[in-house]
Amino acid sequence: NVMNVIISKKSGQPTTMKLNGVVSTSYSDSAFKFNKDFAISTDTTTFTLEVTWRMIDAEDGSAYDSTDTNSFKIVRSTRVNQPSEGYLDCWERDLFLQFNGKPINAINETMNKLEVVFTTNSDRYKKVSVDITHKSGSTKDSLLALPLSENDSGFSGFFEREVGAPKRDNVLQHSDPDSIILIYRNPDNPLDTIRKAYPFAISKILKFPAASYFDKNADGKVDSIFIEVEGPVDQEDLEKLKSSITLPEPRKFKVNSISVVKGGIALDVTEQSNEIRTYVSPTDKIIVNSGSLPAGGLIEGNIINVQDKVAPVLLSGTFFSDRQDSLQVEFSEPVKHFSSKEPILFSHGGKTYRVELAENGVFSKERFYTSKVISVESGSAITEGDLIWINPAAGIGDTLGIKQLNPENRRVPLKVQEAEYEITVRTVNNPMKPDKPVPPEVVNVFGEKGKKVPPNGVVIVVEPKGEIKNKIKMDEGKVSIYDVVKHLVKKDIEGVFDEGTQKLYFIWDGTNEKKRVVGTGTYNAVIRATTISQKTNNRKTFSQIVPLGVKRK
Template sequence: NNGDSVWINPIASISDGAGNIQQNPLNRRVILDVSKYDNALTVNDAFYYDANADGYIDSIVINISGNLEEISPNELLTMISFPQERSFSVESSVLSGNLLLLRVTQQNGQINTAVTDNDVLTVSWGIVAGKNLIKSGVVTIKDRVAPVILSAHLIDHETGNDTLYIRFSERIMNFNTVGPFRFRKNGGDEYYASLTLLSLDDGGRYIGRVNSSTEPLAIGDSVWISPSANITDIPGNIQQNPQNRRVQMTADLTGFPVMISEAIYFDDNADGFIDKIILRYTGILNFANLDIVTGAILLPPARNLSIENVNIIDSSIVLIVREGNLVPQTAVTKADRIVVSSRDLGEDGILMAGTVIATDSMAPVLISAQLEWYGPDRNTLNVTFSEPVNTVYSLSPFIFRKPEGGQYSVSLRNPTQTSGNRFSGQVVSVSNGYQLGTEDSLWINAVEQVHDLNHCYQDNPRNRRIPLTTNYHFTMRFLAENNPFQEGKRPIPAIVSETYTTNSLPVPDDGLIIIVEPDRKLNTEIPFEATISIYDVVQNPVILKKKMVLDRQRNRLYYIWNGANYNGRKVGSGTYSAVIKVKGNGTTVTKILRVGVKR
């Protein structure tokens, strides 16, 4: 309230620049003076405009909420700071309703019609006209400025079509109009040129091929944006002012243009990775300029390609490359854009800037293969290709090989494609008396016409080999022999004794035998691991986490319990709980088995 006292809180650690802290509770008091203001002003929005379309901001409109009656525009301007990079000077200011209209001039002489993160108004807190509170804040200025041309340059070729280079004042939306610009001879009439877009990048750089013009394009001619072409920047501002900025055209006279017109990917060794790129070009290219051309080529970043060798063969640049990716991708996408920058080739002319999408000449390879094993006669092979493939009708589309070298084929029933690059088929038979094994390798059978959607056939017999993985489908079976345990009732079976001996373990003289095994015979060894703990009826531990013994040949685990606890003392008659935890085949299974002892 008005008249209240105010002083520094001694525990707030308020200090000056020399580190002196005010800790005296009796430090100086001052009287609080309260002013009340009924009208609060808030700067809500601000907009840039370029009324004469010369590329320079000449108007700023600021939207302010609150009662602006009896307030001077100049008072408001003392509270508002403009972006320093623009170097604005305010020529005039008018209040119209809740809008502050400013006519401004840019002092830095730089054309930049794009709004950046630095284009903000900073509003300071203050009192206007003695009774109006203006709130502080930062307001982002919105873009209402259309693009203009910064420069125009003509490459005048002795033979072939000329090339026009245009630099816009900002990034613009892509356009396909053949007449985006207007031209005027010095002291003459306007004329028109028909252009084909060759390149338009994110920096506002346009390159077009001149197809025809009503007058010859020449040095000193004026160029500006055609208001009917709807040239638009990214925020959506269209340049429709017929008086938009004119620039004078510059020009160079060069020889025949060299243009890269096509790019083709190859995978000569069929490993699924690009190893050669052929760039077809028009024009005349001497070997002496090959390094200049290679330095102007930007290969698709996603491919992680490095150039190992380069040559010219039959009007084509041949790049021997190495792809650094780990997973093959033999399909060509929109990301496979090869960008060429313009280069001066001396007396041989000029390398034209442009962009080409690579053409696919790579056949599919295998990425992965997994056998879904359910038993000797109920197995499914699932394969993933490096790209979508056309329907595979062959019943033996793959070739298999054992680690020791034996080669075989597999006949499949009901081959299907669950999606474009995934194939599935039921295993009917395996040749040469073999069985499918986890360590086997496989590849596409080169005579079975496996091909992608662009009809690139995999006919290389040394195409990419991949390992076969197996997902076994079974359940674990838990058994107890000589249960309940009675001393001397039954000898330890020979097969159990042999397993203990093979694993260099002593064989107990007597005991109850816990057995864990798959519910079906597997065609490979699986490194099962298991532990067993036994508890009495009140959950007191008898033995804890004893390792079971693996019979690798039969994929079976054993544990012989001699009816003693962890101290070696015999337990009494009764029922006990055996908790068994088994790991293997990528899963963990826990089972409680009831066992007994009879004394």
């Protein structure tokens, strides 16, 4: 108490203290500390106290040092007479801070409103006011003579605080870190002084330096986002962090959950954009908004350029059935050049089959890869609608080296594009004459199929023009006969297909639906048929109108 009174009587900043020639080891919160004990003799001990101050002239701002020296004696005795020039007095009182009704030893950033409590069991204190200031910073802010209200146990009052530069308001602005200092001075007794210092420091600051996209199920959509965090993250921080993070709008993310993981936080998300993007673009920025955490701590705002950790997938695939079969696939992003005989896997009806490609495929337009088909697994055929996907064993990766290793990566349906071929129609025995029989080769085809052949009639032949690479077949097809005014004469005459010659034959015997012969004249045959590739099962619908004639004697 003697030292505090001496210090409080001076203005300026104390810098050093000596007690009996021993220099203090540190200075904190206006208190000097010594790393040794000072012995008290059996009778009288004299102490010499030297305090050096750093003084600042309030008028011109000049600084200078000033040293004060004081001496005092401590007398040890079982019976002490009170000196005539002084008096002995004892005070039972205390001064401290509370937050939310509980005493505290230190202050953090969540404690914006604090309660000053002055307790006493003496009735000598009628009015109590407290000065509140702080230690750090080039400029000080103070709340002088804050009045406390009387209650059952003493006096109390509230004040607000914040980190910042001093303002002309009723809020204490201070630095970080700092110490908030309470000073009570009894105006009636200078020795009745209490000084308390409470350290302030932000409990933690969370920084967000980096973030990455991941595609755990390898469907080409981002489903997990990792955000690196510098600083400890607690479970109670997560909801605030979730509301403080803004994800890239173009991807239309929905956040399903957020969790603490090693090195940061993980967001389980659903990417609702229709576009497949396994790469990052300039729009892939995550905004972290600054703010405070409910359990203590600050969020340091940042704009993060997201890193790509997503492997490529397939967007499409086309099988070209021509003189040299080939496969072309489109990746979701540019890939590093690879050399593999089986870069793509195939399945039909849930069964996977293997297709060998030439290793010297061609890369084009950044995302496309085309290669010749060498062989298809025995018993399988490349068919329209088969599913294809990247073979994880091929080690296909993007330009960053992120490889697609997930065996469940995105499947896409295969398109089949066959070499174009033309279907032609010709007729035999047209116009029909009763004395012209059906050609023997047509009779044989009908006979092999167990079909009856009329003795004479018009033969309609549907066949591919020229040589085609892949064998085709045609369904039986149908022909209907109409007269010139479009009246139906005979409906749905069935045809017979010859696999050897790939020709479809129809015979009209010149009768109508009632099996009566028709008269001489011109008629129209409406042909409908479907061609089917025997290699790819690719189907094409064919229809045509052919004029027919009947000539009776």
